[in-house]
Amino acid sequence: MGNNFFGEEKAVILGLGELRVGTCPMGTIGLGSCIALILHDQRRSLGGLAHIMLPESRGNPDRPGKFADTATNTLIEEMERLGSTKFAIVATVVGGASMFEFSANSLNIGERNTTAVRDVLRELGIRIAHEETGGRVGRSVYYWPEGKGRIIVKRADGTCTEL
Amino acid sequence: MELDPIQMDALAELGNIGAAHAATTLSQMLMSPIEMTVPEVHAIDIADMHNYIGSEISAVVVFQIQGEVADGGYIVVSMPQEAVIQLTNQMLGTTDIGREIDDMDRSAAIEIGNIMISAFLDATAELLGIVMLPSPPALAIDMTHAAFESIVAQVAGDVNDVLIFNTELESEAPPIHGSIYMLPNTELMHQLFHMLERLMEPIS
Numbered sequence: 310m311g312n313n314f315f316g317e318e319k320a321v322i323l324g325l326g327e328l329r330v331g332t333c334p335m336g337t338i339g340l341g342s343c344i345a346l347i348l349h350d351q352r353r354s355l356g357g358l359a360h361i362m363l364p365e366s367r368g369n370p371d372r373p374g375k376f377a378d379t380a381t382n383t384l385i386e387e388m389e390r391l392g393s394t395k396f397a398i399v400a401t402v403v404g405g406a407s408m409f410e411f412s413a414n415s416l417n418i419g420e421r422n423t424t425a426v427r428d429v430l431r432e433l434g435i436r437i438a439h440e441e442t443g444g445r446v447g448r449s450v451y452y453w454p455e456g457k458g459r460i461i462v463k464r465a466d467g468t469c470t471e472l
Numbered sequence: 473m474e475l476d477p478i479q480m481d482a483l484a485e486l487g488n489i490g491a492a493h494a495a496t497t498l499s500q501m502l503m504s505p506i507e508m509t510v511p512e513v514h515a516i517d518i519a520d521m522h523n524y525i526g527s528e529i530s531a532v533v534v535f536q537i538q539g540e541v542a543d544g545g546y547i548v549v550s551m552p553q554e555a556v557i558q559l560t561n562q563m564l565g566t567t568d569i570g571r572e573i574d575d576m577d578r579s580a581a582i583e584i585g586n587i588m589i590s591a592f593l594d595a596t597a598e599l600l601g602i603v604m605l606p607s608p609p610a611l612a613i614d615m616t617h618a619a620f621e622s623i624v625a626q627v628a629g630d631v632n633d634v635l636i637f638n639t640e641l642e643s644e645a646p647p648i649h650g651s652i653y654m655l656p657n658t659e660l661m662h663q664l665f666h667m668l669e670r671l672m673e674p675i676s
Contacts, residue, residue, distance in 0.1 A: 324518065324519035325518040326518050339525075339620075342621050342622040408614060408618055409534065418625050445614075
């Protein structure tokens with residue numbers, strides 16, 4: 310839905326719990342409590358994106374993109390297979406919003422997702438180059454791995470920022 | 473999550489009864505006829521959610537289903553922003569439709585959602601012979617998909633697909649359009665099926 314932002318045929322929209330590594334443009338639409346984790350390798354102009362839904366996999370391996378720990382590790386493994394080294398990879402973290410007012414309960418999982426992603430990245434020694442997390446706003450993220458990598462965040466109110 | 477056609481049907485029928493009651497309350501509040509679509513039940517892979525739930529801006533009012541059932545199922549009313557403004561106008565007798573969403577609209581969305589969902593759960597619970605109550609409502613006015621993500625994160629932690637019941641409500645004057653969604657988690661779903669099967673057993 311609404312996939313015309315890119316104006317490019319090869320662009321891939323990643324759904325909840327999906328991840329992808331490559332050189333084609335990719336993005337996620339309507340991020341709420343989920344996290345779009347983008348790992349970019351400047352030297353090789355390649356990168357990966359995961360649409361992370363929950364903080365911990367608790368040993369559940371079937372959808373690596375769904376959880377902060379498995380998603381980060383899988384992205385890095387796949388990038389290393391394509392020739393990346395950890396030192397060349399920088400991270401961008403977007404999302405993790407708390408979408409609901411009047412709700413102190415479990416629906417506000419965004420913050421836990423953000424913390425989990427930060428922790429995993431720190432453990433792996435990956436630098437976070439950009440971060441736009443939290444708040445009470447939905448976001449869409451678009452990422453072009455070419456060159457230095459280009460990332461655009463579009464918020465629910467229509468404002469766009471290039472990171 | 474494998475569902476046979478009979479289970480799908482049973483769930484659609486249960487939702488149909490609930491949605492019909494919700495539509496009636498909406499109709500009474502607006503004093504106008506409400507059209508309702510035939511409810512649909514889909515088992516959707518979480519990765520395909522964005523093909524079913526759009527990213528346009530809506531008011532999304534969420535309730536957890538509580539009472540004599542397993543916790544964790546959710547029920548949602550979503551309306552486009554313009555519809556919420558129309559609703560508030562209708563109830564307050566105001567006419568400005570070009571304005572931004574304000575606190576009164578938020579309050580109206582929550583209240584309407586509350587009344588509709590209470591009617592929905594009352595009707596389905598009566599059919600099943602149990603007590604089902606909505607939790608206090610939570611509201612987001614944002615991209616619909618963004619609001620649904622937190623709900624899916626709750627119901628699909630261990631599974632990779634969600635069961636979505638959906639029906640749409642529409643009124644011509646005032647022009648209001650909205651949807652009701654029900655997302656039972658696995659336990660609630662099994663419990664509902666179990667009760668529905670008992671209902672369908674022939675009386676001996």
